[in-house]
Amino acid sequence: MADVLIYSSDWCPYCIRAKQLLTSKNVAFEEIKVDGKPQVRKEMVEKAGRTSVPQIWVGSLHVGGCDDLFALERAGKLDALLQN
Incomplete structure (x- = not known):
């Protein structure tokens, strides 16, 4: 499982x-x-x-924000990315 980092705000x-x-x-x-x-x-x-949150990395790849993460999910690419 890839390391995931998220900068966020409560x-x-x-x-x-x-x-x-x-x-x-x-x-x-x-x-x-x-x-x-x-x-x-x-x-x-x-x-x-x-400047906006969240900002998300999967391993060394900067995925972007929430919309970018959900776009990967809709495209069926998120699971494979998380497995690397």
């Missing part, structure tokens, strides 16, 4: 949806919360090139 509905999808697939993930942590958010922006 109040973000997209973060909650992305985590629910991963949890429904029994995928363990490391969560880094950016709430009230400008340095952590800055680190996320530098890595992802995006």
Whole structure:
């Protein structure tokens, strides 16, 4: 199973949806919360090139946000990506 990393915020509905999808697939993930942590958010922006949460990585691949994760699921590509 690939390592999954998600930068998130407690109040973000997209973060909650992305985590629910991963949890429904029994995928363990490391969560880094950016709430009230400008340095952590800055680190996320530098890595992802995006300011919104969630930002999700599967292994070394930056998947993107919640919509990107669900697009992989709809295309039938998420499970294979998670297995790498």
